[in-house]
Amino acid sequence: MKRESVKAMLVGTLGVVAAMSLAMLASHVSPILGFNAFFYGAFGGKQQIAETLASTTALLFPALGIAIAFRAGLFNIGAEGQLLIGGLLAGWLGTRIDVPPALAIAAIFIAGALGGAMWGAIAGWLKAARGANEVISTLMLNFIAASLALYLVTGPLRAPDAAGPELSLLPHAYWLPTLLSQTRATIALPIALLAALALRYVLDRTWFGYRLRAAGEAPEAARRAGISLSRVALWAMAWSGALAGMGGAALVAGELHRFNTQLSPGYGFIAIAVALVGGLEPLAICVAALAFGALESGGLALQAAAAVPKDAIHVIEGLLVFALAARRYLGAKGVTAQ
Amino acid sequence: MLDDVDLTCEAGEIHALVGENGAGKSTLAGIAAGELSADTGEVLRDGRIGLVHQHFALIDRLCVWENVVLGHEPRRLATIDRETARTFVRQLGERYGLDVDPDALVEDLPVGIRQRVELLRELARNPSILILDEPTAALSPGEVERLFSTIARLTENGVGVLVITHKLDEVFAHAGRVTVLRRGIVVERRPIAEITREQVARAMIGGDIPSIPPHERTNGAVVVRVRELVVPGTIENLSLHIAAGEILGVAGVEGNGQSALADALAGLTPFRGSIERPAAIGIIPQDRLVEAVIPGWSLVENAMLGRERAAAKGSWRIDRAAARAQCTAIVERFDVRTTSIDAPLATLSGGNQQKLVVGRALIDNPAFVIAYNPTRGIDIGATATVHSELLAARNRGAAILLISFELDELFALSDRIVVIARGALRGEFTERRFDRDAIGRLMVNA
Numbered sequence: 001m002k003r004e005s006v007k008a009m010l011v012g013t014l015g016v017v018a019a020m021s022l023a024m025l026a027s028h029v030s031p032i033l034g035f036n037a038f039f040y041g042a043f044g045g046k047q048q049i050a051e052t053l054a055s056t057t058a059l060l061f062p063a064l065g066i067a068i069a070f071r072a073g074l075f076n077i078g079a080e081g082q083l084l085i086g087g088l089l090a091g092w093l094g095t096r097i098d099v100p101p102a103l104a105i106a107a108i109f110i111a112g113a114l115g116g117a118m119w120g121a122i123a124g125w126l127k128a129a130r131g132a133n134e135v136i137s138t139l140m141l142n143f144i145a146a147s148l149a150l151y152l153v154t155g156p157l158r159a160p161d162a163a164g165p166e167l168s169l170l171p172h173a174y175w176l177p178t179l180l181s182q183t184r185a186t187i188a189l190p191i192a193l194l195a196a197l198a199l200r201y202v203l204d205r206t207w208f209g210y211r212l213r214a215a216g217e218a219p220e221a222a223r224r225a226g227i228s229l230s231r232v233a234l235w236a237m238a239w240s241g242a243l244a245g246m247g248g249a250a251l252v253a254g255e256l257h258r259f260n261t262q263l264s265p266g267y268g269f270i271a272i273a274v275a276l277v278g279g280l281e282p283l284a285i286c287v288a289a290l291a292f293g294a295l296e297s298g299g300l301a302l303q304a305a306a307a308v309p310k311d312a313i314h315v316i317e318g319l320l321v322f323a324l325a326a327r328r329y330l331g332a333k334g335v336t337a338q
Numbered sequence: 339m340l341d342d343v344d345l346t347c348e349a350g351e352i353h354a355l356v357g358e359n360g361a362g363k364s365t366l367a368g369i370a371a372g373e374l375s376a377d378t379g380e381v382l383r384d385g386r387i388g389l390v391h392q393h394f395a396l397i398d399r400l401c402v403w404e405n406v407v408l409g410h411e412p413r414r415l416a417t418i419d420r421e422t423a424r425t426f427v428r429q430l431g432e433r434y435g436l437d438v439d440p441d442a443l444v445e446d447l448p449v450g451i452r453q454r455v456e457l458l459r460e461l462a463r464n465p466s467i468l469i470l471d472e473p474t475a476a477l478s479p480g481e482v483e484r485l486f487s488t489i490a491r492l493t494e495n496g497v498g499v500l501v502i503t504h505k506l507d508e509v510f511a512h513a514g515r516v517t518v519l520r521r522g523i524v525v526e527r528r529p530i531a532e533i534t535r536e537q538v539a540r541a542m543i544g545g546d547i548p549s550i551p552p553h554e555r556t557n558g559a560v561v562v563r564v565r566e567l568v569v570p571g572t573i574e575n576l577s578l579h580i581a582a583g584e585i586l587g588v589a590g591v592e593g594n595g596q597s598a599l600a601d602a603l604a605g606l607t608p609f610r611g612s613i614e615r616p617a618a619i620g621i622i623p624q625d626r627l628v629e630a631v632i633p634g635w636s637l638v639e640n641a642m643l644g645r646e647r648a649a650a651k652g653s654w655r656i657d658r659a660a661a662r663a664q665c666t667a668i669v670e671r672f673d674v675r676t677t678s679i680d681a682p683l684a685t686l687s688g689g690n691q692q693k694l695v696v697g698r699a700l701i702d703n704p705a706f707v708i709a710y711n712p713t714r715g716i717d718i719g720a721t722a723t724v725h726s727e728l729l730a731a732r733n734r735g736a737a738i739l740l741i742s743f744e745l746d747e748l749f750a751l752s753d754r755i756v757v758i759a760r761g762a763l764r765g766e767f768t769e770r771r772f773d774r775d776a777i778g779r780l781m782v783n784a
Binding site: 205206207208210211214217218220221222223224225226227 | 604606621623628629630631632633634635639642643644646647649650654655656658
């Protein structure tokens, strides 16, 4: 598995470099100048590095969540919705409490985790109780989450002082402390890294993690050994959603300082790629998240400096997932054929 | 796989090729039939060599005659001459005593009949030699007899038949010569009259067969009681009981409700009726690779499956040292041969994998054991280990439900045998007075 993740990352990196070169050539930009702009945008200075780290954080939480579900054999593609509901609950709670900042920040993260867990658990419950395909239900729950959030922020929860459809600003004391002053890089990053370590420990060392992996790896053997697949589905989806929801809380408390429906530009989807590139191993996912974070911030710079559309970066990310999925599928098929 | 092997099969003879799993029998058959190629050496054949695989290669959605003539269909202009094909298949069947309805759809046919279709397909090509790879693996005793009478008819017609098997009963009942293969080398070859079963078995495993502890008579209390069990679609009104220290054998042709019975007892499928059984239960599932183990995981992780909560001893954290000790205990007591307990299970032979599965089910001395084809597809040595461990568990007072498609296994281990056919019990044989013919008839519910 370790070697697998390293290999996946190497292949991925090479593929991305090749695809980016093609995208630059297609936009009549010299790849040398293009990569120069890209790397400057991603790592060129304090502000750039901070942007990269902020994107890394935003991707890391949902990617870890997705890894939990995938390891349990559940294709959770609803991280975006889970992140949104988590952010909504976190943003709402943050404007309603009056406690010391450290406590408030903890509460905001817990609210995010609860919101996401609840949203994930809906799909988990549908799977456990009714056998509903989680791909469909998580995908649909994304739309429901977006509509629900929009309804709440334009209606019942709309801030009296807000200009658009959004909640009130969090008290300044509850904003996440920054790692680099005057930037968007906040202590959410070390929190996400701790979450990755915790996840690794849970998967490798606890009976819950063992059951989760067994259910994902060999559901029939797990079921016959007395592991309840329904219970695994419910809890895996809940924890999966909880991590995505913490990502939402981190965006609310660390970047926007309030909830609005534009919270995530699709982090929950890009995170699927991050999780797969990281081979579903928590620590490798941290590295993958950094790479994708750099792609995000470098891609913006590339667009500004060289007029290579940022969408090209997203196309590349999509191709990467596509390639990985195909590789996995072909690999799995090879095993069965033996 | 094979090293300097020579083999002859003469017209009109039945030649048995025996050996343990992995000895190279199927490889040799594939080379002889021209499906595989050898690195060195050659195959000399006088006429065609037909090969009937252990796992049938029929097309389920086609009917019998379509399967038989596939590849050399009688034609009429651009279409298949159906009448000629049908007649051809019918006549072929009559000639060899393989009677099958040419228009039956293969997917509707039971295993025994499918095998006839396989045979017909090979015979349609007029082979001078026919190789049958484990032909009786899925047949009931009656069907086995029928198959061998067909084989006898083939040899009368001058066809040489090479039968690959590991069932020595069949070898000694029907074959004229026997060749024993071990690890790709021919270790014994003689006319059947000049060799004993003991010698063949010894040649197959290259040593003595591990001894099985004797049956001790026990009179335990009934601990498993099934009353009027109904599993919709598979089991109708089945009642049975098992006493502590008793092995109840369930004889039957595959697909007659055995899986539903095992699942209901294990609590894996909904049922009507009542089941009383001890909470401590050890299960040896039927399909090792799918139902029992996670092949890519280590022995330690596989040994933990189903006991992971116990390995955590009330905390969240699995006690790794204890889990390793537990795995080592299984490996040592059940003679699992491995280089390391951290090796992926898939690197072990089937027999050693199965010993781990059996060890996992028995190590805690459960009061009730379900063993479903516990030795399917494993070698003689591993089979003996599994059998003696099951008997040892019984002698310690476990109630054991043994479901097996191998009558020999049931006869060797059971204290009592019930016969299951079409989801109901059709007969019971007590006091170890087992009548093979009567059981065979009940299995097909004749």
